[in-house]
Amino acid sequence: MRKNKLVSILAVAGLAVATLGFTASTSHAAVFQVRLYVSGDTNVERMWLTELIPAFEKANPNYNVDVSSFDLHGKNDALTLAKIIAASKLKRDAGFDVIEAGFVQELGLKGYLTIPTSSRMPNINNVPASLLAMSKGGIPYRASTVLLAYNSQVVTTPPKTLDDLIAWIKANPGRFTYNVPSGGGSGYSFAQTVVDKYLTDAEIEKLVTEVNKPLQAKWKQGFDLLKSLNPYTYGKNGTYPSNNAATLSLVSNGSVDMATVWSDQFLSGLKAGTIPSYWKVAQVSDRSLTGGPAILGIPKGTRQGVAAQRFVNWLLSPVAQNIIVGGTLNGYPVVPVSMLSTANQGKFAVGTDVSKLRSSYLSSNNTDFKNQWALEVPGK
């Protein structure tokens, strides 16, 4: 509390100085510090550090965003989750004001998040209600989807449906790959999509929104199909690349002709020239590959709650959404495409609706899924 008081005194002093017309350097007035925790891949890190944060700090000179914790590939997610829950139980500060991680929904479900309101964050009115409902108290701020990447010099007509894709994999042994589900979302998406083939829409919906152990028994058939692909995937021996980047490196050096990739990572790779220009992407249907929003959470009882909400509100503004779409990440927006700049609107097919992306399971089902995959599929 004392610190807050000090901060407000400083802010008032800063305001007074500004109104007196002194040409005070803006960098000295950075008094609201938002501590951001990000768990993701390097492309996400780059977007935060070189694009979003500098733009936000420029537009809001008295704010300062500190990314003290960046957790590559979310390897420490379980520990961070423990830290936040422990801090909340002891009524202490968790050390983060805004969190981007796969476990944000889980935190929301357990009641550890500040519920977003349009009075504090008017821009959430532009976010589709279904995405907000799915976020369980978190705030979606960008989206991406997994797509099927293919070498157009080898594959002239890419598979249209999931069944076509599986037939192609079997007809072309060793030319398709997906990474270990626990290592990255692009491989996870393929595995979940195959498993979802044998589930009804209602069952999938349950696994996306609630912790449900009994329903997990229905995964068996899908895992059997995935296991049967072992002799046909890259390496032909039931081994899989360890993460998204490893999949992309097999794509770039021509070791495979088809793989599942994140839309944003693929587009960035094409732009940077690490992926040859004759590689193209397509979506399959009849269980499309999953995608979905990246969700931010503001923990309850954080020290800088108001500043954090202001930061998140800015992220949902057209300015920030244009950076997400047009910058190095090549992400999907969470606001209607029509709110973007004309150049960025052109990147999306007419009628693209991020709220229609098929989502991945809720994090504890998701963890069980990765565990089951490792048990059932590789090396068999």
Place this chain on the structure above:
Amino acid sequence: MALPPILVLGTFIGFPIGLAFLFSIGFTGGLNEVLSIIGQDVRGRDGKLFTLQAYKDVIADPRFAGDVKTTLIVSFVATVFVLLFSTGIGLLQRLRGGKLSSVLTALSLTPLFIPVVISSWALYTFYGSAGLYRTIFHSFGIDVPQITSTMLAVIIGSIWVSLPFATLMITSGLQSVPNALIEAAQDAGASLITIIRTVMLPLALIPIIIALTFTSIGILGSFTVPFFLGANQPTMFGVEITNFFSVYNRPQQSIVMAFIVFAAASGIAFFYIWANFRNAKESGRV
């Protein structure tokens, strides 16, 4: 006088180990409470004194047998090769000297100065599907199988990482064998093999055993090399423990595995203690 170190060790090492052990046998309350709220499939003792259910879960897991096998094979084979190489280099340097032995020693020490992550990645690209190793064979029209994602790659990587320490240890041990003893054996007409077998190796036994224990314990608990170079499944315990702890969110089972590895490492450490004890006895300290 020994109190401060004991206090530090007790607080920072003993206490967490004790806490983890209690967690593994079902004490889910107190300081373990948060971990047990978050973790999946956590087995509590439910009013009983303790439970071994988590241990049973781990052993019943179909992955366990494969992981044990992989970990033991890799640790054993890599340790044998490391000892063969480093003893060979040490003997060459002691008995012949010259340029070749200097080059070999320098090469075997190189991995010491290269971070494990970098060397694992380098080995991965070298032996990978489009790496130099396959490309060379391919240019002669031979299609050799890919080594990465196999146990062989993990063994090669483990040898690379462990060689420097063992070489330093064993080379210095062999260097300290007095010339007089070797010459006396030569004068008595002993062959080279006999000199090595009956004079040099016994005198360097303690450094060799220390190298053996450190190498095998190091490989037993290694993570980076099997993570980069090994198959997804079965894998070594270092990787499996990390998987269970973070990506599968099963902290209790990962702690159980850690205790199993700890028990195995303690078995090896016995040799180390024995060697030290013998050393102390010889120099009259015990």
